[in-house]
Amino acid sequence: MSASLQFDRVSKHFPGVTALDGVDFTAHAGAVHGLLGENGAGKSTLLKILGGQYRPDGGQLLINGVPQHFSSASDAIRAGVAVIHQELQYVDELTVTENILLGRLPTRFGLVDRKRARLLVATRLAEMGVDLDPDARLSQLSIAQRQMVEICKAVMQDAQIIAFDEPTSSLSHRESAVLFEMVKSLRAAGRTLIYISHRLEELYALCDACTIFRDGRKIVTHPVMAQVSRDTLVRDMVGRELLDIYDYRPRAAGVERLQVNQLRGQGQSNEYSFSVRGGEILGFFGLVGAGRSELMRLLYGADRRAGGSVRLDGIELTTRSPADAIEAGIVLCPEDRKEQGILAQASVAENINISCRRHDLVAGLFLRHGREAQRADEFIQRLRIKTPGREQEIRLLSGGNQQKVILARWLAETDLKVLILDEPTRGIDVGAKNEIYKIIHEVAKRGCCVIVVSSELPEVLGIADRIIVMKEGAISGELGREQASEASVLQLALPDATVNNNQEYSDRSFK
Amino acid sequence: MSPSAYKQKWLIEQSMPITYALLFIVLSLTVENFFSTANIVGLMLSVAQIGMVACTMMLCLASRDFDLSVGSTIAFSGVLGAIILEHTQSIGLAVGGGLAAGAAIGAGNGVLIAYLRVNALIATLATMLMVRGLAFIVSGGQAVGIANESFISFGDARIAGLPVPVLMTAACFLVFGVLLNHTVFGRNTLAIGGNPEAARLAGVKVERLRVWIFLLQGLVTALAGLILASRITSGQPNSAQGFELDVISACVLGGVSLHGGKAKIFGVLVGVLIMGTVENVMNLLDVDAFYQYLMRGIILLAAVLLDQLKTRGQRG
Numbered sequence: 001m002s003a004s005l006q007f008d009r010v011s012k013h014f015p016g017v018t019a020l021d022g023v024d025f026t027a028h029a030g031a032v033h034g035l036l037g038e039n040g041a042g043k044s045t046l047l048k049i050l051g052g053q054y055r056p057d058g059g060q061l062l063i064n065g066v067p068q069h070f071s072s073a074s075d076a077i078r079a080g081v082a083v084i085h086q087e088l089q090y091v092d093e094l095t096v097t098e099n100i101l102l103g104r105l106p107t108r109f110g111l112v113d114r115k116r117a118r119l120l121v122a123t124r125l126a127e128m129g130v131d132l133d134p135d136a137r138l139s140q141l142s143i144a145q146r147q148m149v150e151i152c153k154a155v156m157q158d159a160q161i162i163a164f165d166e167p168t169s170s171l172s173h174r175e176s177a178v179l180f181e182m183v184k185s186l187r188a189a190g191r192t193l194i195y196i197s198h199r200l201e202e203l204y205a206l207c208d209a210c211t212i213f214r215d216g217r218k219i220v221t222h223p224v225m226a227q228v229s230r231d232t233l234v235r236d237m238v239g240r241e242l243l244d245i246y247d248y249r250p251r252a253a254g255v256e257r258l259q260v261n262q263l264r265g266q267g268q269s270n271e272y273s274f275s276v277r278g279g280e281i282l283g284f285f286g287l288v289g290a291g292r293s294e295l296m297r298l299l300y301g302a303d304r305r306a307g308g309s310v311r312l313d314g315i316e317l318t319t320r321s322p323a324d325a326i327e328a329g330i331v332l333c334p335e336d337r338k339e340q341g342i343l344a345q346a347s348v349a350e351n352i353n354i355s356c357r358r359h360d361l362v363a364g365l366f367l368r369h370g371r372e373a374q375r376a377d378e379f380i381q382r383l384r385i386k387t388p389g390r391e392q393e394i395r396l397l398s399g400g401n402q403q404k405v406i407l408a409r410w411l412a413e414t415d416l417k418v419l420i421l422d423e424p425t426r427g428i429d430v431g432a433k434n435e436i437y438k439i440i441h442e443v444a445k446r447g448c449c450v451i452v453v454s455s456e457l458p459e460v461l462g463i464a465d466r467i468i469v470m471k472e473g474a475i476s477g478e479l480g481r482e483q484a485s486e487a488s489v490l491q492l493a494l495p496d497a498t499v500n501n502n503q504e505y506s507d508r509s510f511k
Numbered sequence: 512m513s514p515s516a517y518k519q520k521w522l523i524e525q526s527m528p529i530t531y532a533l534l535f536i537v538l539s540l541t542v543e544n545f546f547s548t549a550n551i552v553g554l555m556l557s558v559a560q561i562g563m564v565a566c567t568m569m570l571c572l573a574s575r576d577f578d579l580s581v582g583s584t585i586a587f588s589g590v591l592g593a594i595i596l597e598h599t600q601s602i603g604l605a606v607g608g609g610l611a612a613g614a615a616i617g618a619g620n621g622v623l624i625a626y627l628r629v630n631a632l633i634a635t636l637a638t639m640l641m642v643r644g645l646a647f648i649v650s651g652g653q654a655v656g657i658a659n660e661s662f663i664s665f666g667d668a669r670i671a672g673l674p675v676p677v678l679m680t681a682a683c684f685l686v687f688g689v690l691l692n693h694t695v696f697g698r699n700t701l702a703i704g705g706n707p708e709a710a711r712l713a714g715v716k717v718e719r720l721r722v723w724i725f726l727l728q729g730l731v732t733a734l735a736g737l738i739l740a741s742r743i744t745s746g747q748p749n750s751a752q753g754f755e756l757d758v759i760s761a762c763v764l765g766g767v768s769l770h771g772g773k774a775k776i777f778g779v780l781v782g783v784l785i786m787g788t789v790e791n792v793m794n795l796l797d798v799d800a801f802y803q804y805l806m807r808g809i810i811l812l813a814a815v816l817l818d819q820l821k822t823r824g825q826r827g
Binding site for chain 2: 302409
């Protein structure tokens with residue numbers, strides 16, 4: 001095998017942070033090389049260097065032994081490198097054909113030759129076994145299909161080195177399976193593949209070798225993935241032993257505090273009824289699109305309610321806005337952290353204080369800056385938020401630390417009664433996950449109601465006292481912690497026709 | 512971060528005030544009559560209206576909105592004040608009527624934009640045209656003269672050597688500076704400008720806040736219109752044309768992001784002063800008015816490019 005991609009003592013510094021510190025590793029042609037590490041370990045920076053977005057401060061990148069000096073993304077493309085980012089980069093209102101050939105559309109007499117372009121793309125899609133309409137607009141496609149478009153684009157650019165940054169983070173199980181096939185066929189075609197994921201199962205299923213990062217340094221490269229145990233990987237990633245990341249400890253269940261009765265959203269026909277006890281962690285599981293987030297938004301007043309009632313500690317609530325819900329003690333950590341959770345340009349302190357500051361105003365109007373700073377520092381310490389300081393812009397923090405800041409925002413509410421978490425650990429590494437679970441348990445122990453929405457089955461099974469399963473917009477069943485197993489939950493979650501596909505899910509060896 | 516890196520960051524952040532300070536020193540030394548009490552006071556008086564409205568425009572831009580209707584509101588409130596004064600001879604009613612009209616226009620803009628979800632550019636473009644039309648209609652297209660001595664003297668009065676309009680502008684900067692930095696109102700304004708959905712889910716009453724921002728904008732603009740009417744002793748339906756662009760320019764010069772979420776009151780002050788100083792110096796040097804337009808455009812562009820360079824620096 002020829003060594004096709006080599007990182008040679010690559011370093012990258014940002015003001016105040018060393019993102020990469022002398023990283024060395026080689027990825028071979030015809031193999032998938034996995035990159036593992038907690039958020040902030042340096043994987044994304046590495047990919048940005050590979051993609052030509054950043055220039056390394058030290059060391060170099062070699063392709064087939066030849067040093068490369070990318071000064072822009074187009075340099076990288078020209079050298080045969082394609083990076084499939086987590087945030088896909090496409091033009092919504094253009095067709096599949098146009099997106100794939102963007103910048104290189106075939107022309108005839110200076111005009112775009114639509115026929116030839118379409119044929120070119122259709123042929124290649126067929127060759128790759130991808131079932132996509134070349135004329136479909138990207139806005140009509142699912143996320144998985146958009147990702148396929150991106151991969152096809154890389155292949156059509158004749159990229160020999162293709163890097164994937166957490167490609168399955170927003171895909172369903174079946175969509176992931178299609179992606180895996182694609183990765184495998186690219187490997188068989190002799191391309192060099194880099195694969196980043198937080199899901200160890202995927203790495204075991206796909207990767208031939210892997211390199212582990214921590215705090216900007218390479219910890220180790222395992223040349224044969226199959227010979228590494230899961231425990232070794234996790235230990236190397238977090239730098240300590242992590243036995244049970246869910247850390248479940250039974251709590252005494254309190255009295256019923258939150259009662260939701262026939263709650264219905266505007267323009268919706270489904271009604272939802274359930275209740276939560278004080279000190280209870282209630283899990284909500286369902287496939288993507290099962291209506292879990294919509295229900296939570298309804299409960300939180302983010303979407304308009306059309307009927308039904310919500311009672312908290314016996315008092316009827318008429319929440320018309322999130323502000324009303326917060327006033328009543330109900331808070332939500334939204335699903336899409338970047339777009340709905342954080343105030344990206346604002347500081348960590350600002351993000352923590354935005355809601356609870358209303359309680360400590362001078363003359364009902366002026367902010368207490370000292371009190372706010374103190375509170376921010378307190379939470380940074382208590383939740384172990386990794387940040388250079390409270391004035392750091394939150395967008396510069398890793399996903400796990402951003403999530404902790406959002407949690408701090410709500411833990412700062414003195415009268416917190418119901419904590420709703422929608423996909424609390426999406427895109428967050430193992431170490432930070434564990435810390436977030438600990439915080440969740442702590443909140444429940446205080447006697448609050450906790451609702452955790454997740455599409456990661458092991459997570460729901462791992463932390464919830466009780467699980468409500470949703471399917472196609474309705475609640476399809478409820479299971480206590482003892483009755484709940486992967487099989488019993490999936491039975492309730494899968495559309496009826498696909499129940500016998502159950503095997504596919506279990507095969508992905510959840511832990 | 513090393514001390515030199517801090518120094519560099521500080522220099523980049525304060526580039527506009529530093530540029531202005533240097534400009535001021537150079538002009539003081541080179542341009543005759545520039546550095547005199549009379550000229551500096553005159554300079555400040557010339558930007559009094561722009562300064563006042565820039566304070567609220569800053570809030571508007573910071574919340575990722577836009578307001579083109581301020582020029583028309585200045586004209587309308589001035590005309591309305593003059594007409595009420597003519598008929599009633601009551602300064603209280605004239606000022607009250609003008610301010611109420613401004614607040615109503617602002618609130619109308621706010622409701623259109625926040626609740627009816629009309630794009631801010633379009634909504635305020637429409638109100639800009641409508642309000643300008645109203646100013647012509649109520650005045651019959653003619654300037655409405657003001658004969659009330661005490662109303663006129665207001666625009667000319669001085670306290671401690673400074674004209675009242677300048678003092679009121681200073682008061683606006685103080686009040687809105689405090690509002691921006693030391694109240695929930697100001698912080699939430701920046702929050703909804705940065706990301707309206709995240710702000711809403713964090714408990715900010717986004718719609719209500721936006722209406723308040725526009726209402727304040729209308730109110731302050733009407734005040735500026737009344738002061739202008741007092742200074743020119745009439746309500747002119749065609750006054751303050753293009754005023755909205757001057758105000759927005761001053762804000763942009765002052766580093767307010769058009770993408771929302773970023774604003775500094777001190778920056779806006781510097782932006783306003785740069786606008787006033789450049790105009791003042793060109794007048795002192797007797798530069799043809801045609802060239803003044805060219806110059807103002809160039810300065811605005813330069814400021815925006817400088818800002819681009821700054822953000823590029825941040826991206827590493």
